[in-house]
Amino acid sequence: MATFKLGKMVMSSLFKKPATLMYPVIPRQWQERTRGHIENKIEDCIYCGICQRKCPTSAIVVDRAKRSWEIARMKCIQCSCCVEVCPKKCLTNENTYTTPSTEKIVDTYVGPAPEPKPEVKAEPKPEGKAESKEEPKAAGEKAE
């Protein structure tokens, strides 16, 4: 039977750097595929809410009226399910973790002001018949 079998490894590790990293102080190297946190390129988002429905932990709340997209960082499990189902591919899984926190962070992304107004103006392309019909519609939309 042998004793001090681990001696060589223990002695050599005396002269090596620590195997651990002082993580938040010294940044770690991220892999390309690391599932760190979800980001939303809000300009491309159409607020369809598929990500909200498919999220296994209900971490995402989408509000079309307010044009906001919220994610509860502590609920999110970084499964990338929302990234896969997003029709506009505006969601990405970035490879860095969110900063450590003691509170339940909710990140809100608010999209730019809606653009349909110029579209409404541009809409009356078919002239003649359309003009009379569209005017009350446009008025109705505004009233809503």
Added chain:
Amino acid sequence: MGKRTIIPFGPQHPVLPEPVHLDLVIEDEKVVEAIPSIGFIHRGLEKLVEKKEYTELVYVIERICGICSFGHGWGYCHTIEGLMNIDVPERANYLRTIWHELSRVHSHMLWLGLLADGFGFEALFMHCWRLRERVLDLFEKTTGGRVIFSVCKVGGVRKDIDKETLDEMVNVLRGMEKELKELTDTFLQDYSVKNRLVGIGYLSEQDAAELCAVGPMARASGLRQDIRLTGNGVYEKLGFEPVVETGGDCYARTVVRIREVYQSIDLIAKAVEQIPDGEIAAVVKGNPPKGEFITRLEQPRGEAFYYSKGADSKFLERIRVRTPTNMNIPAMVKCLQGCDLADVPMVVLTIDPCISCTER
């Protein structure tokens, strides 16, 4: 006959990573009987089948356990694929096998560290876990997660691994083997380690068979029992042959797990050589029909059992997972009878208890 005393062991105990409680009936420092009780961390994950669609349920099932996460995902996906008659592409099967064997390497190395910690060899514990870190880095590189991989889906896998990364994976594992040799020599030959393991917690082959022991616990008692022999994954093509020892004691269980680490590395190398090109996931349409499907899978701790019952809707009617620790508890109780009180932690550790798996 000495005086009998009952000593509670757990649910909080330095050697237990997870809560299990044992009432030890002691007579002159010898254990006469051990009465186990579990139920401290039941989370009700199986109930979530009513709220999550069958595709989303993979994320839940994977979170049953942090160590055998990939295997749980695979087992569940296999039941759904069976229900819906989906043919999984060959490449996906190979990738699943590679990740599953990688899980076994990291699970066994974690266990070796815990065992070293259990018998008070801190340096060995630290070095086991330092080496295990390289496997976790491989996981992060290929799947994006270190512990929970979210890479298995119904019909195949989510992510492919390119040729360079596969070769790098084998290189890292081969490089690790040299250092691992030093560690495992310590486990197998060191005087003080053998003193703590040899002849402790003996389980005969007949007892192992009668008490339905599974995994390394059964194989260390001489039972040639491994679900990888039954044709799950691509193990047949890799020429798999289970590791069997006949000692039946804590030392034999350690030897089985150590040999399985090397075997898994060889299996991964073979799989990387053979892996075909092609699709990584089959197209899945519709919902699981009415019916039931059962599958079994060899997890690092032993045979796990998965059951799904479809209801012709996007929600399944029932799922059930039976984990290896559940099966090994009777064998553990048998091993504990007659051993010294000081050896109880060793015997409890050598079944590799995973209580959060067992209670879900």
